[in-house]
Amino acid sequence: MLLIAAALLTASMHSLGVVEAPVAPAVHSVAAPTSSVTLVVDTSPARPVMTGVQMTAEDLAVAHGRTFLVDLSRLDRSALTRAETDRRVLATTQDDPPSAADVTTWWAGLGVDERRLLESAAPSVVGNLEGVPYDVRDRANRSVLAADLADPSIGAARTAMLGQVQQSLVHDPGAPRRNLITLDTRGSGRAAIAIGDLATAADVTVVVPGMFFTVTGQMTDFTNTANDLYSEQATLAGVAAPGSGSGVAVVAWMGYRTPDLSNILSLGLAKTGAERLERAVDGLRQLRDGEQPRVNIVAHSYGSTTALMALSSGRMSADTLTVLGSPGSDVQTSSELSVGAGQVFVGDAHSDPIAGSGYFGTDPGSSTFGSTVLDLAGGADAEDAGDVFRRPVGHNDYLKPGTASLHDVALIAVGRGDLVREELRRGEGGKDGVPQTSPDMYLVRPQDLHPRD
Structure with a gap:
């Protein structure tokens, strides 16, 4: 039935019309010869030091972890420019990067000129390393975006994808600036756009999309949805729980490849997405060390399976989910999740054929x-009796303005989950008096499946 539901969802969606201060590698020193040899390994984080050794782009292409950062700092402008277009370097940056903790320490130890060199000569690398400040990443990624769009040789598909990202960055006068904190131009692409200031916000919400969402097809719409959530949260400033920082920020996180009809039955993309989500949240926490924001994960459809995997891995935590x-997912109970006590919330809309299906495991x-x-x-x-909200209908109606679901999600994200109204929980087979929600396609109208008006 999930395939049938997926097919209808697809059809409905298509109907919408440094020479300076280089860095030394981890030190491996051997004691003076005696009767035994002692190996001393430096396990401290990567940091800039003076050295006369010059690395090449080829060295960087085979480096990983802290060594990647060390070698990156030791490239001159010419080598950095070559590394910027090396597929192996980009693959490490995007798919197997150094830890956010190492990146944060490394970046803090660089001089102003070193940072400027890296940002200007290797923006695709700097713009996608978790642990680099978000304003720097935004500048770097915007420069890549502009350069690629000005290149007539990139092809129609890539131009269309980047055009969506460019349009997603447009905001109304007086609205908060949108920051491009992730940009992967390989293949079908990945991107993440933050609305609000991630460096100072008391509440940070990461929105994770589900099946059929692509950068080319939905990035602009998805970012506007994140903006709707930002606006709803902003109206709740008067009732928001105290936090570290001020204001709110919402991230439209299309940081993983979502499934289509060819792979909707697999959990492979969810696993990869979970790892990427873990790194993204870790980057936020490293940069906000000492002043942690309230971190909220809002996940839709297959994105919920992805988020549940991440929050049960032991490598990521959130204040609310x-x-x-x-x-569903293979997580059996909320106790398996690294989420605040009593802070797991579930939204099941009327006539949503996916909600409650338990297709990937426990509902x-x-x-x-x-x-x-x-x-x-x-x-x-x-x-406030003056505010009246409508019931969401269908699988893609949850975050539309004016819905009870958008209002509830916003309340939860500002630390006021105590104000949402609770429905009876479902038991096995709907035995607790609430009809079991299962994929009954006869109850679904195509218009219910439109992502937005």
Whole structure:
């Protein structure tokens, strides 16, 4: 049934019309010859030091971890320019990068001129390393975007993808600036755009998309959806829980390849996406060391499976998790998740054929999971009777303006999950009086599946 649901979702979506201060590698020194030899290994983070050794782009292409950062710092402009277009270097940057902790320490130890050189000569690298400040990454990625769009040889498909990213960065006068914090131009592409200031926001929400979302097809729409959530959160400043920092920030995180009809039945992309999500959140936490924001994950459809994997890995934590239209995962209960106590929320809209299906395992909205199932029936706000919200309908209606679900997600993201209304949890087979939500396609209208108006 998931394939049938996926096919209808596809059809409906298509109907929408440094020579300076180089850095030494990790030191391996051997004691003076005696009766025994002692190997001393330097395990401290990568840091700039003076050295006369000059590295090449070829050296960088085979380096990994802290060594990658060390070698990167030792390239002159010519070598950096060559490295910028080396597929192996880009693959390391995007797919197997150094840890955010090492990157943060390394970047802090660089001089101003070294940073400028790296940003100007190797923007594709600097713009995608978790642990580099977000304003630097935004500048670097925008320069790559502009240069590629000005290149007539990149082809129609890549031009279309980058055009979507460019359009996604446009904001209304007076609205917060949008920062391009991830840009992977390989293949079908990946991107992440932050609305608000990630360096100072008290509340940071990362929105993870589900199946059929691509940079070329939905990046602009997805970023506008993140902006809708940002705007809803901003209206709740008066009731927001205290936090470290001020204001809110929302990330439209299309940082992984989502499945299409050819691979919707596999969890491979969710696993890869979970690893990328872990790195993205770790980057935020490293940069905000000492002043941690409230981190909220909002995940839709297959994205919820991805987020559940990440939060059960032991390598990532969040203050809240909200899953919308989830097909489930192999996580059995909320106790397996590194999420604040009582801070797992589930949204199941009327006529959503995916929500509650448990296709990939346990339904997070089941009575045994330990989550709060949101009452999305709509109506007047419990705190302000002047606000009336409508019920979301279908699989892609959750974050539309005016819905009860968008309002609830915003409340949760500003630390006020205590204000959302709870629905009865589902038991096995719907035995607790709530009809079991399963993929019954006879109840789904094509118009319910449109991502946005």
